[in-house]
Amino acid sequence: MAENAKYALELRALRKSFGKTEIIRGVDLAVRAGERVAIIGPNGAGKSTLFNLISGRFAPTSGEVLLHGARIEGKKPFEINRMGLSRSFQITNIFPKLSVFENLRCGVLWSMGYRYTFLRFLSRLDDANERAQQLMEMIKLDKKRDVLAINLTYAEQRALEIGITIAGGASVILLDEPTAGMSVSETTRFIALIKEVTEGRTLLTVEHDMGVVFGLADRIAVVVYGEVLAFDTPDAVRANERVQEAYLGSAVADAQAQGH
Ligand SMILES: Nc1ncnc2c1ncn2[C@@H]1O[C@H](COP(=O)(O)OP(=O)(O)OP(=O)(O)O)[C@@H](O)[C@H]1O
Numbered sequence: 001m002a003e004n005a006k007y008a009l010e011l012r013a014l015r016k017s018f019g020k021t022e023i024i025r026g027v028d029l030a031v032r033a034g035e036r037v038a039i040i041g042p043n044g045a046g047k048s049t050l051f052n053l054i055s056g057r058f059a060p061t062s063g064e065v066l067l068h069g070a071r072i073e074g075k076k077p078f079e080i081n082r083m084g085l086s087r088s089f090q091i092t093n094i095f096p097k098l099s100v101f102e103n104l105r106c107g108v109l110w111s112m113g114y115r116y117t118f119l120r121f122l123s124r125l126d127d128a129n130e131r132a133q134q135l136m137e138m139i140k141l142d143k144k145r146d147v148l149a150i151n152l153t154y155a156e157q158r159a160l161e162i163g164i165t166i167a168g169g170a171s172v173i174l175l176d177e178p179t180a181g182m183s184v185s186e187t188t189r190f191i192a193l194i195k196e197v198t199e200g201r202t203l204l205t206v207e208h209d210m211g212v213v214f215g216l217a218d219r220i221a222v223v224v225y226g227e228v229l230a231f232d233t234p235d236a237v238r239a240n241e242r243v244q245e246a247y248l249g250s251a252v253a254d255a256q257a258q259g260h
Pocket residue numbers: 018023041042043044045046047048049050
């Protein structure tokens with residue numbers, strides 16, 4: 001890792017084609033450490049594909065992805081994870097039949113690489129228990145310590161998922177639509193929680209809900225048809241006429257129609 005890297009995450013001239021169709025068409029994006037960035041854009045614009053390129057699910061057709069200055073494009077998701085980038089999925093990846101505490105401890109142990117030897121596992125168990133306890137308090141589920149994940153509310157499950165995502169101490173966190181499916185009041189609380197638990201880390205989120213985007217992001221990247229149309233502060237993006245035309249006008253109107 002290049003410790004003095006200027007950016008936590010950088011995309012350079014990134015391209016991705018599926019067959020003959022180019023979906024990501026030359027994306028440059030530089031995210032500073034500690035920044036919270038939301039990626040927005042119309043359906044099919046390529047937001048998820050970008051996330052898949054960053055997290056290693058897809059290799060780019062060309063271009064570079066740098067994590068703290070180190071090239072990661074083409075590496076496997078678990079390798080990228082070990083280098084400090086963690087992604088939480090839209091579909092919950094918790095263990096439903098394990099308790100809150102056990103889920104978090106699994107996340108911690110996995111990130112410690114416990115699986116190599118049993119002795120190493122035992123020597124690290126105390127550390128893992130302590131860290132799982134801290135995480136549980138951070139995501140405000142300490143009163144539900146022994147409740148099975150399957151019996152949590154949906155919003156609590158999403159909080160647990162974020163706890164697992166940050167369990168390994170990743171410095172760059174990717175969240176796919178973190179508040180999808182939540183009520184308005186749950187969403188408001190959840191934005192506050194996300195801000196708290198990602199304090200000091202770099203956050204990238206793909207999000208459709210403009211309330212969440214404007215409540216959470218320091219900067220917004222607007223992706224339209226595989227290109228970054230704008231990358232700026234919420235106020236500047238809101239005032240950007242090209243963004244208004246291409247996307248935001250209709251997205252804001254939709255959000256208002258849905259009562260957000
Ligand atoms: N594995 C794949 N093979 C072929 N085409 C793909 C693949 N993954 C995505 N695509 C295509 O790439 C385009 C962009 O998809 P992507 O899911 O990245 O968009 P998105 O901006 O995340 O959309 P949404 O907001 O609807 O989730 C779509 O036309 C999609 O059909």
